[in-house]
Amino acid sequence: xxxxxxxxxxxxxxxxxxxxxxxxxxxxxxxxxxxxxxxxxxxxxxxxxxxxxxxxxxxxxxxxxxxxxxxxxxxxxxxxxxxxxxxxxxxxxxxxxxxxxxxxxxxxxxxxxxxxxxxxxxxxxxxxxxxxxxxxxxxxxxxxxxxxxxxxxxxxxxxxxxxxxxxxxxxxxxxxxxxxxxxxxxxxxxxxxxxxxxxxxxxxxxxxxxxxxxxxxxxxxxxxxxxxxxxxxxxxxxxxxxxxxxxxxxxxxxxxxxxxxxxxxxxxxxxxxxxxxxxxxxxxxxxxxxxxxxxxxxxxxxxxxxxxxxxxxxxxxxxxx
Amino acid sequence: xxxxxxxxxxxxxxxxxxxxxxxxxxxxxxxxxxxxxxxxxxxxxxxxxxxxxxxxxxxxxxxxxxxxxxxxxxxxxxxxxxxxxxxxxxxxxxxxxxxxxxxxxxxxxxxxxxxxxxxxxxxxxxxxxxxxxxxxxxxxxxxxxxxxxxxxxxxxxxxxxxxxxxxxxxxxxxxxxxxxxxxxxxxxxxxxxxxxxxxxxxxxxxxxxxxxxxxxxxxxxxxxxxxxxxxxxxxxxxxxxxxxxxxxxxxxxxxxxxxxxxxxxxxxxxxxxxxxxxxxxxxxxxxxxxxxxxxxxxxx
Amino acid sequence: xxxxxxxxxxxxxxxxxxxxxxxxxxxxxxxxxxxxxxxxxxxxxxxxxxxxxxxxxxxxxxxxxxxxxxxxxxxxxxxxxxxxxxxxxxxxxxxxxxxxxxxxxxxxxxxxxxxxxxxxxxxxxxxxxxxxxxxxxxxxxxxxxxxxxxxxxxxxxxxxxxxxxxxxxxxxxxxxxxxxxxxxxxxxxxxxxxxxxxxxxxxxxxxxxxxxxxxxxxxxxxxxxxxxxxxxxxxxxxxxxxxxxxxxxxxxxxxxxxxxxxxxxxxx
Numbered sequence: 001x002x003x004x005x006x007x008x009x010x011x012x013x014x015x016x017x018x019x020x021x022x023x024x025x026x027x028x029x030x031x032x033x034x035x036x037x038x039x040x041x042x043x044x045x046x047x048x049x050x051x052x053x054x055x056x057x058x059x060x061x062x063x064x065x066x067x068x069x070x071x072x073x074x075x076x077x078x079x080x081x082x083x084x085x086x087x088x089x090x091x092x093x094x095x096x097x098x099x100x101x102x103x104x105x106x107x108x109x110x111x112x113x114x115x116x117x118x119x120x121x122x123x124x125x126x127x128x129x130x131x132x133x134x135x136x137x138x139x140x141x142x143x144x145x146x147x148x149x150x151x152x153x154x155x156x157x158x159x160x161x162x163x164x165x166x167x168x169x170x171x172x173x174x175x176x177x178x179x180x181x182x183x184x185x186x187x188x189x190x191x192x193x194x195x196x197x198x199x200x201x202x203x204x205x206x207x208x209x210x211x212x213x214x215x216x217x218x219x220x221x222x223x224x225x226x227x228x229x230x231x232x233x234x235x236x237x238x239x240x241x242x243x244x245x246x247x248x249x250x251x252x253x254x255x256x257x258x259x260x261x262x263x264x265x266x267x268x269x270x271x272x273x274x275x276x277x278x279x280x281x282x283x284x285x286x287x288x289x290x291x292x293x294x295x296x297x298x299x300x301x302x303x304x305x306x307x308x309x310x311x312x313x314x315x316x317x318x319x320x321x
Numbered sequence: 322x323x324x325x326x327x328x329x330x331x332x333x334x335x336x337x338x339x340x341x342x343x344x345x346x347x348x349x350x351x352x353x354x355x356x357x358x359x360x361x362x363x364x365x366x367x368x369x370x371x372x373x374x375x376x377x378x379x380x381x382x383x384x385x386x387x388x389x390x391x392x393x394x395x396x397x398x399x400x401x402x403x404x405x406x407x408x409x410x411x412x413x414x415x416x417x418x419x420x421x422x423x424x425x426x427x428x429x430x431x432x433x434x435x436x437x438x439x440x441x442x443x444x445x446x447x448x449x450x451x452x453x454x455x456x457x458x459x460x461x462x463x464x465x466x467x468x469x470x471x472x473x474x475x476x477x478x479x480x481x482x483x484x485x486x487x488x489x490x491x492x493x494x495x496x497x498x499x500x501x502x503x504x505x506x507x508x509x510x511x512x513x514x515x516x517x518x519x520x521x522x523x524x525x526x527x528x529x530x531x532x533x534x535x536x537x538x539x540x541x542x543x544x545x546x547x548x549x550x551x552x553x554x555x556x557x558x559x560x561x562x563x564x565x566x567x568x569x570x571x572x573x574x575x576x577x578x579x580x581x582x583x584x585x586x587x588x589x590x591x592x593x594x595x596x597x598x599x600x601x602x603x604x605x606x607x608x609x610x611x612x613x614x615x616x617x618x619x620x621x
Numbered sequence: 622x623x624x625x626x627x628x629x630x631x632x633x634x635x636x637x638x639x640x641x642x643x644x645x646x647x648x649x650x651x652x653x654x655x656x657x658x659x660x661x662x663x664x665x666x667x668x669x670x671x672x673x674x675x676x677x678x679x680x681x682x683x684x685x686x687x688x689x690x691x692x693x694x695x696x697x698x699x700x701x702x703x704x705x706x707x708x709x710x711x712x713x714x715x716x717x718x719x720x721x722x723x724x725x726x727x728x729x730x731x732x733x734x735x736x737x738x739x740x741x742x743x744x745x746x747x748x749x750x751x752x753x754x755x756x757x758x759x760x761x762x763x764x765x766x767x768x769x770x771x772x773x774x775x776x777x778x779x780x781x782x783x784x785x786x787x788x789x790x791x792x793x794x795x796x797x798x799x800x801x802x803x804x805x806x807x808x809x810x811x812x813x814x815x816x817x818x819x820x821x822x823x824x825x826x827x828x829x830x831x832x833x834x835x836x837x838x839x840x841x842x843x844x845x846x847x848x849x850x851x852x853x854x855x856x857x858x859x860x861x862x863x864x865x866x867x868x869x870x871x872x873x874x875x876x877x878x879x880x881x882x883x884x885x886x887x888x889x
Contacts, residue, residue, distance in 0.1 A: 186719035193679050194734040194786070195707035208724040306384040307339045365805045513666040514832065518876035540806050546880035567887045570880050584807045586835045588879050589863060593839040596810065600818040604811030605759050608777035 037282030044276050048096045051089030058086035058243060066255075066262050076264035079255035087243055088268050094244035095226050095273075098160050102225030103218045105164035106171055110217060113168070114175030115210065119183055119202050132172045140166035140228075148237045159232065159239045163225050171217040178213055182206050212290045219284045223277050230273055245269040327395055328501050328534045329354040329377070329420075334390035336369070336376045336558075339383075346372040346385065348558040354502065354534050356397075359525075361545030361566070362538040363581065364555035370538045371425065373555070374504050377536075378422055379404055379412060394419055397501060418448055421495040423488075425507040430491060431479040437490055438475040444497045464493040468523055485516035489523065496527065504536045509544070521548055543585050546570050554578050580607075622657040622824045623709050623793025625678070629687035632673055647673040649850040650687070653843075655794050655826035660817075662829045662837035662858065664873070665847030671830045673850075675798045678828070679712050691794075708738050711787040713816075715799040717779035721771040727782050728767035731755070734789035754785040758815060777808040784816065788823065795820070796828045801836070813840055834877050838862045846870050 062081035069076045075084035117128030144162050151158060182188065183206070191201045226245070232238045233246025234253065252258075252266035331354075336347035347369045354360050364370045375381050377392045387405060394402045396419060407415060424430045432440060441461045445452050452460075462472035468489040479487055488508060495503055505524075509517040525548055528535060539545060545552050546566055553563040554577065562575040573579045586593020595601065632648040648670045653661055665671045676682045678689065680698060689696050696706055714720035721730055731751045735742070742750075755763035758781040771779055780800060787795060797816065801809040813836060820827050829841050837844055837858065844861040846854040846869065854867040865871045 186714045186716055187722040190720050193712050195704055195737050205722050312386055515876045543878035543880050547878050547883055584810055586839045588835045588877050596814055596839045597817040601814055604814055608808040
């Protein structure tokens, strides 16, 4: 006798108690590393978002060229008398914008070519993989230079686009490898056996397991974008007319700031660049610990959970710090 | 018939995982292993049998620590050695020489990028530095022959050998210095039943030839019943029953032993015939719906 | 109630070695049939082809030759026919840790197949079904278990969820691929006992794939011994185990741990 629905039967407590599945996201466990990264990154983000509303006009020139920090100009002025703090705020916004755009475009491109290709299999996988490998091999900097020479006045968006085009392939490869391994997991096979549509399996079974890796790849792409843009701008290939950390450093270099000792001009953007890169890297390490649980075992946080005396630790050959 | 003298005396050994809350992986375990004897250690996953083996060989990694008791080794000639008190230098010398170990998952215990010969010779280089190269090669070939592997395979890499052969190489390596005690942690679990039978035959034959004692750890009780002299049954860190193998099978005393025996349907006998004769709720009750103890993930 | 018939099933895999390739015959001319309330055991060691047969039956792979018939008609591989097949033939996987997605709750795992095969059912109806299924496999209180995620259950409990999931579309055939070999020893018989009970209650035809002769003997009516993709011996369970005819079967029976032998020796 097959299972039939006993609609008329009174339900016990257990029936009423189950109200449907709820999906929970796996946040990375809060460690000092993650906290540091989030706080640092958060502060810089805040500065970039709100700063421009609070500072003076960064393009306004005056006669106080290369003045050191004072009450009127908290971070001094540039060669043409522009307020460095104001420029820094706008530059932070500019760099973060580029980071965000590139992060998003890289996510879309690498997810499409990496995940969808690997999941579909067959000739689709072969073609997507070929495209990915070709893009990987094309050297980025010469490509940028070529594009730059055709378009002398580059907007922020164009720079972001160029960086995305040269950056998505690496991510796509990593995602492809991981998706291939996920595709043959038992629970995916079980979904196929149950009769699920293929796109649903991709969205519901495979994607949630990819989220930590995707997050890590996006963060990495943002770092790459910001640093890449800084490098391009420093070479004079960056977005003209916009403020970014890179363009600030370019103008500082052109204005001979180092030689003239105007440390307030190039140290702030360089410092923020380094700090933001570090913050994102710290966040990435924490995400890595979700992806690879083996990295968790010897972290400081884990060891704090141990209840061993110094002597026991020494005996066991572990560092007692 | 004289009772052979002891080769290992374990008294009140307790091993804890010092996390919050503390996990008592091994509780007050005592037994005596006699020279040339095969002692089987049976139990399910999480009972502490692997932890016990690692504890005896001093291979525990923090947060696991021995909190009480001792494991004293009695060499054929020389003073008794309390393995827990050895300093680093003497421990390194004593390891493999007095007590050696065959690990669970021997597939992963061999370095995949180094040839078999290099790994086996490593043992001699470390413990018998005076031995010349030719002598070393000869000994390795001899060891492989002893476990039934063609010595020509010495130059092979681990992935070129089948699972059974890798296991034999592991056993050969463990026997290299002719230890008086060999600890084997689930050495045949991942192998086919036919290969398993061959490996067990080798182990018994070598034991008869060389006279070493074996501590054989596994969850497969019928297997132990075939090759062990005595069997210790472990549950939740404690030894619940210890006795002669045949006596344990025919007249088990502890309830858990009886339950464990009942879990293995007999191939030729009638035990297990109940399977298709109606639902026995008690069997499922053994796997109750409480949240599994997360600390159990920690022990093996 | 359904019947699944397999005739001359063959599967070749191409192994690429550079530009050339060799064919590996994983399954060679295997035939058997699954009928309601009967269990057929497929016994073999690793590499014998038993997992490949499971994949072929579940249409996760295509056979190179041979045919599979469901209730007399050749099986369909797409569209509504495939959906019908998936409703009728279900599988329990070997690894209870891998066959459930760590991101989803137990309830979600059971809801999906129910919704797939009963598209018109209301949300409340689906949830009621989920509770019923969990109670069938004795996982209670069902509401609480349904909210849990796989890592919060033990291996045996997870396997029972997998069985419940397989039963959700009300199948007629169940393929059990080593359902208990990765479970703790003391709960294996409980799960097998449950499977046998459910088989009787649902009139299922069961294919029990295993490497363990002892459980095969007590759990099934007919045993097929597989060696390198071929059936070397077949017959009623007791006959194959107690009176084996083929050499390989004899080797297997000899190799399996059998304490009775030693006890017999000790008794003299």
